[in-house]
Amino acid sequence: MSEFFVPGTVTIAEFKDRLKAQFPIMEGAALTVERHYQDTFDWRLYKKNYQYYIENTLSGTHLTLSSLHDNRQLFALLLSSPPVIAGDIQSVVLRKRLAPLLGIRALVNKLSVQIRRYPFQYIDEDKKTRAYVYLEDYRLVLDNGKTQALDKRVRVETVKGYEKDVKQIYKTLKTEFKFNKVEQSIFKTGMETLNIHPGEYSSQLDTQLAPGARSDQSLKEMLLASLDIIEANEDGTIKDIDTEFLHDFRVAVRRTRSLLEQIEGVFPRRILEPNISAFKWLGSITGPTRDMDVYLLKFDKYQQALAKDKQAYLEPLHDYLIKHHRIEQKELVKQLKTARYRNLKKKWREFLQTPVVEHTRLPIAKQSIKETADIHIWKAIKRVIKQGNAITEKCPDEKLHRLRLSCKKLRYLLEFFQSLYPASKMKRIIKSLKQLQEILGDFQDLSVQIDSFHDMEIQMQAEGMMTAETFVAMELLVDHFHSQIKSQRALFTDSYSAFSTKANQVLFKKMFKPVKDKVE
Amino acid sequence: MITISCYNIKGGVGKTTTAVNLAYLASLDGAKVLVWDLDPQGAASFYFRVKPKVKGGVRRLFQKKSVTDNYIKGTDYGNIDILPADFSYRNMDILLEGSKKPRSRLRKILKSLSDDYDYVILDCPPSFSMVSESIFYASDVLLIPTIPTPLSLRTFEQILKYGDKKILGNVKLLPFFSMVDRRKNMHRAMIENPPKKGPAFLKSSIPYASEVERMGIKREPVTVYAQSSAAAQSYIALWKEIKSKLN
Numbered sequence: 043m044s045e046f047f048v049p050g051t052v053t054i055a056e057f058k059d060r061l062k063a064q065f066p067i068m069e070g071a072a073l074t075v076e077r078h079y080q081d082t083f084d085w086r087l088y089k090k091n092y093q094y095y096i097e098n099t100l101s102g103t104h105l106t107l108s109s110l111h112d113n114r115q116l117f118a119l120l121l122s123s124p125p126v127i128a129g130d131i132q133s134v135v136l137r138k139r140l141a142p143l144l145g146i147r148a149l150v151n152k153l154s155v156q157i158r159r160y161p162f163q164y165i166d167e168d169k170k171t172r173a174y175v176y177l178e179d180y181r182l183v184l185d186n187g188k189t190q191a192l193d194k195r196v197r198v199e200t201v202k203g204y205e206k207d208v209k210q211i212y213k214t215l216k217t218e219f220k221f222n223k224v225e226q227s228i229f230k231t232g233m234e235t236l237n238i239h240p241g242e243y244s245s246q247l248d249t250q251l252a253p254g255a256r257s258d259q260s261l262k263e264m265l266l267a268s269l270d271i272i273e274a275n276e277d278g279t280i281k282d283i284d285t286e287f288l289h290d291f292r293v294a295v296r297r298t299r300s301l302l303e304q305i306e307g308v309f310p311r312r313i314l315e316p317n318i319s320a321f322k323w324l325g326s327i328t329g330p331t332r333d334m335d336v337y338l339l340k341f342d343k344y345q346q347a348l349a350k351d352k353q354a355y356l357e358p359l360h361d362y363l364i365k366h367h368r369i370e371q372k373e374l375v376k377q378l379k380t381a382r383y384r385n386l387k388k389k390w391r392e393f394l395q396t397p398v399v400e401h402t403r404l405p406i407a408k409q410s411i412k413e414t415a416d417i418h419i420w421k422a423i424k425r426v427i428k429q430g431n432a433i434t435e436k437c438p439d440e441k442l443h444r445l446r447l448s449c450k451k452l453r454y455l456l457e458f459f460q461s462l463y464p465a466s467k468m469k470r471i472i473k474s475l476k477q478l479q480e481i482l483g484d485f486q487d488l489s490v491q492i493d494s495f496h497d498m499e500i501q502m503q504a505e506g507m508m509t510a511e512t513f514v515a516m517e518l519l520v521d522h523f524h525s526q527i528k529s530q531r532a533l534f535t536d537s538y539s540a541f542s543t544k545a546n547q548v549l550f551k552k553m554f555k556p557v558k559d560k561v562e
Numbered sequence: 563m564i565t566i567s568c569y570n571i572k573g574g575v576g577k578t579t580t581a582v583n584l585a586y587l588a589s590l591d592g593a594k595v596l597v598w599d600l601d602p603q604g605a606a607s608f609y610f611r612v613k614p615k616v617k618g619g620v621r622r623l624f625q626k627k628s629v630t631d632n633y634i635k636g637t638d639y640g641n642i643d644i645l646p647a648d649f650s651y652r653n654m655d656i657l658l659e660g661s662k663k664p665r666s667r668l669r670k671i672l673k674s675l676s677d678d679y680d681y682v683i684l685d686c687p688p689s690f691s692m693v694s695e696s697i698f699y700a701s702d703v704l705l706i707p708t709i710p711t712p713l714s715l716r717t718f719e720q721i722l723k724y725g726d727k728k729i730l731g732n733v734k735l736l737p738f739f740s741m742v743d744r745r746k747n748m749h750r751a752m753i754e755n756p757p758k759k760g761p762a763f764l765k766s767s768i769p770y771a772s773e774v775e776r777m778g779i780k781r782e783p784v785t786v787y788a789q790s791s792a793a794a795q796s797y798i799a800l801w802k803e804i805k806s807k808l809n
């Protein structure tokens with residue numbers, strides 16, 4: 043596929059006549075279509091150098107995946123309706139292409155253009171179409187619904203196996219029509235015009251901290267970045283576009299709260315206390331919906347854990363989860379529309395945006411952020427090692443639970459202060475901590491699921507959604523969770539050893555042990 | 563990728579017509595479809611208005627490990643591509659007989675396309691030969707259009723006999739009645755009492771209809787130009803039934 047600029051002086055009638063004079067052309071009816079460039083909220087396609095658009099016409103949804111840098115078409119398909127998540131896609135071929143890119147994220151509109159299209163088909167003696175030539179007038183669709191002129195282009199679409207014919211058309215457009223080829227896609231042009239920076243959103247904190255900066259100043263910056271993430275995910279959470287909005291929202295909430303709880307002496311107590319409880323509240327109002335999300339995401343796995351002939355027994359559980367997801371989501375939206383939530387954000391932002399004052403009686407406020415980070419990370423590491431070493435084969439589950447919480451605290455600190463340390467070493471440490479956390483997390487999830495399955499059984503019964511078969515299937519799953527818990531504990535030892543190796547401990551010490559401690 | 567072959571030892575039973583119409587119906591489901599016109603007569607290629615020509619012929623095609631874009635042509639339907647027929651396909655049998663693993667030849671070629679297509683529909687030549695064996699081995703489903711006459715049923719039984727010889731392998735046999743003329747007593751009787759031996763005939767059948775014959779003039783699937791006709795509707799029902807048998 044190639045595109046050419048059409049100079050403003052060229053009229054449609056003129057173009058048509060000249061094209062017909064050169065090639066056997068069949069003319070289609072002119073039409074207006076809207077093209078929607080889509081990507082996930084966090085630009086997963088863009089980041090992998092793809093652009094993706096859909097056009098809805100009478101014959102269905104035309105979907106096109108192309109390369110971002112040279113606008114080359116990679117895949118096109120006509121569907122009966124536009125897919126939202128990879129799971130919606132019927133075509134295995136397309137799903138296999140998109141699923142690894144999209145993950146569990148939904149496709150959302152990023153840019154829309156309105157196209158006035160004059161279609162022409164280059165046909166051969168059998169009336170077979172060998173190429174499509176489109177004269178197109180592109181207009182950008184603005185937020186207020188109005189449109190703005192963008193470009194007039196000729197787009198030539200190749201039919202597989204007839205590349206030679208297309209080359210001839212290119213040549214004529216270039217030498218006879220004197221049209222210039224454009225490499226830049228309409229998507230890029232549109233993005234530039236609207237001043238949208240694709241790829242900008244990330245759920246990771248990537249704020250760069252200066253090691254010598256004041257602790258209060260640096261923490262405010264980081265917390266502000268977290269607040270931005272919370273707000274960026276608010277709309278998608280309310281609209282329930284996909285489960286990642288709420289997930290990222292919650293991570294940013296928990297990270298904020300964890301930091302406020304861990305670091306003392308930087309912010310005044312009258313700020314800390316109400317905000318810790320505010321973020322705790324945010325965690326609690328988002329929890330139930332997230333739980334339902336998690337069970338729904340796991341549902342396929344639940345089914346697969348059962349024998350083939352019992353898999354259908356689980357359907358009532360799916361109905362139950364969908365029903366309660368809807369209920370919880372409604373409640374969550376209600377909460378996110380309260381004045382309490384609005385004020386919380388407003389006040390928090392005001393505080394974070396207020397410049398730090400020169401004189402302060404807070405003991406740690408003016409300490410360098412590097413020093414503060416060292417102290418807290420070191421403390422958190424020591425706690426993890428101490429608790430980890432105390433885990434034995436027979437110790438109560440409670441100990442693993444506590445270790446999991448300590449690991450989480452450490453993880454938030456490491457991620458918050460990542461930019462203060464050598465990137466590659468941090469990456470390695472976070473990776474091995476992550477592996478340990480996954481084991482502990484799975485362990486925790488399993489025990490939570492055992493409890494919540496029992497709760498749900500009772501609840502389903504009460505709501506008349508339970509059948510004898512479903513009950514049997516759910517109990518089988520509970521047995522399955524119990525046996526998994528055992529194997530999970532066995533895995534713990536290995537992943538903990540991998541995290542707490544001699545080499546790692548030396549590295550931790552070198553990287554985080556505060557100077558003061560070192561002298562002792 | 564699911565490979566469906568329209569096969570019968572007999573010619574003129576509706577194999578090509580079925581292949582072309584089912585390819586179109588599959589494409590309406592939003593699936594990417596490849597039709598491989600294996601019959602040197604090139605009827606499927608004709609319906610899709612594609613020249614029955616493969617550069618270098620079957621010999622070149624077989625030498626390659628994979629089917630490259632050079633051979634495949636896009637049709638006028640965005641979701642359907644075709645690997646056209648070639649006159650040299652009439653030598654396919656001899657070529658296969660002389661090669662090392664003749665049976666797995668087609669399967670191997672198709673495997674190279676498995677990431678590109680949801681369905682491959684093979685329009686097979688009417689014969690029983692090494693080519694057919696290779697087709698059976700490459701297919702998930704063997705669709706067998708059968709005209710409801712005693713003679714046609716005899717050929718159907720012949721196909722079943724190959725099954726006994728393990729030549730059919732794991733391929734799923736889906737026979738159905740094609741070109742059914744309800745005015746003919748014999749047709750009606752056959753449909754009402756399909757053969758008890760072997761795999762069951764599909765419930766859907768395709769009536770004998772002049773709209774279908776018009777495909778030769780229209781060079782389009784019947785569903786495109788006569789969507790509400792009984793013939794088009796019966797193909798829609800047939801495709802639905804086939805899909806229900808796929809999983």
Ligand SMILES: Nc1ncnc2c1ncn2[C@@H]1O[C@H](COP(=O)(O)OP(=O)(O)O)[C@@H](O)[C@H]1O
Pocket residue numbers: 572573574575576577578579580605688740741742768769770771772774775776777778793
């Ligand atoms: N259902 C039908 N009604 C009427 N004519 C049909 C029908 N199916 C096929 N035909 C016609 O019969 C002839 C043979 O059909 P075709 O599909 O080419 O058979 P095959 O591929 O088995 O040789 C063609 O001319 C075709 O148009």
Ligand SMILES: [Mg+2]
Pocket residue numbers: 577578579601605685686
């Ligand atoms: Mg034929």
